[in-house]
Amino acid sequence: MPHNTTTPQSSTEAIVSHPPVDGERQWRLEQIAIGRPAEYEAVVEIVASGICHTDLGCGTAPDGTPGFPVPPYPRVLGHEGAGIVREVGSRVSKVQPGDKVLLSFAFCTQCHNCQFGAPGYCSQFSPINFTGNKEAFATIKESKPIGGSFFGQSSFSRLTKVQEVSMVKVNNLITNDEEFKLFAPLGCGIQTGAGTVTQLAKATADDTIAVIGLGGVGLSAIMAAKLQGCRTIIGIDRVPERIELAKSLGATHGINTAKMAGSLTEEVRKLTKEVGTTITIDATGVVPLIQQGVEFTANQGQVVLLGVAPMDAGLQVQVVPFMVTGKKLLGSMEGGVYPEEYIPQMIRWYQSGRFPVDRLVKFYKVGDYQQAIRDMEDGSTIKPVLLW
Known part of the structure; x- marks a missing residue:
């Protein structure tokens, strides 16, 4: 079986992030160069790519910003891709040219967490996913390096080199092209x-759950709680x-924090007969909301942190009072799941009518990426997906 189906260096269209000016992102759709895959990489032709707030943060932060260990500008971001394998490296075994793949994060496969836990907690997660490869792409004329391999994929490029561990083959799961996108x-x-609810917190019918922040996550x-x-x-x-x-997707109650008569803790306790929630998930990263989440969680309940707070943020926890409640404070990275198992599970849930992700997604042509970002930031679109 031939491994290589592209020329030694190909031209491709990509959304390239340049250094911000006065705090404003400088993203441009450009033609750039992409080389051959390394031994554990594949070249994937992207069909669709989701936009995530992590992309916006890493494409706006100045070089050297703490908490953003990304390569120097220019760089190609994107980490929610669907595409078709066009070429594989010499040691890639799980996919071949023509395979349809969904893309997820990368991990080392060798550390304790990768082998015995969840790869989202990989000891090398930040350098592998954020730093990636400083020379994944290049400018056409000068051949100056452009950073990529963001989360093992950089899916804001029509052609991109993807780490083997980041690919989930879905040939036998997809029923049509629209589903694939x-x-x-x-x-x-x-x-x-979803993984935070089903895998990490292991929610059951006995649980009372609160989710703070109703974006895509x-x-x-x-949906997973329902x-x-x-x-x-x-x-x-x-x-x-x-x-x-949220109510149409399964929430039994809603709290509008802009119109509360009392504190969030008081509102949640009213709805739970003063017991509190057994599972509290924060998807905002807003410290005062997290603090109240810790307060209104029931004894022996779980508080799970998903939202990205400022790097120097902290919570006030009185050790002995917290200890005697039996509460757990957890961090969730990628839901604590193994993508190669969990992505097919989500697809099956969707196809059975139990996980309506189509209610969250709005499609945009890649040339309209700026409008997609504006719609995401003003809240009119939950999850924009760019079509290549």
Whole structure:
């Protein structure tokens, strides 16, 4: 079987992030060069790519910003891709040219967490996923390096080199091309929200769950809570339309933080007969909301952190009072799942009518990426997906 189907260096269209000016992102759709895959890489032709808030943060932060260990500008981001394998490296074994793949994060495969836990907690997660490869692409004329391999994939490029561990083959799971495009964002935000509920927190019908922040991650958690049969599901946000969407996806109650009479803790306790929630998920990274989440969680309940807070943020936890409650404070990376198992599971849930991810997604042509970002930032679109 031939491994190589592209020329030694190909030209491709990509959204390239340049250094921000006065805090404003400088993204441009450009022609750039891409070389041959390394031995454990494949060249994938991207069909659709989701936009995530992590892309926006890493494409706006100045070089050297703490918490953003990305390569120097220019760089190609994107980490929620769906595409077709066009070429494989010499040691790639799980895919071949022509395979349809969904893309997720990368991991080392060798550390304790990769071998015995969840690869989202890989000891090398940050350098592998954020730093990636500083020379993944190049400019056409000067052959100056352009960073890539963001989360093992850099799916904001029509052709991109993808790490073997980041690919999930879905040939036998996809029923049509429209489904394939729809599933592009499964490998990050949606799996993070859903996996946190089903795999990490292991929610059951006996649980009362609150989700703070109803973006793509939070709404995926709401859908997963309904799928698990949780008896009470509380969606918390400040945007009325998102609260209504959460209710249509399975939330039994909604709290609008912009219109509360009392504190969030008081509102949640009213809805739970003063007991509190057994599972509390924060998808905002807003410290005062997280602090109240810790407060309103029931004794022996779990508080799971998904939202990205400022790097120097901290919580106030009085050790002995917290200890005697038996509460757990957890961090969730990628939902604590193994993508090669969990992405097919989400696809099956969708196809059985139990996980309506289509309610979250809106498609845009890649040339309209700026409008897609504006719609995401103003809240009119939950999960924009770019079509190549």
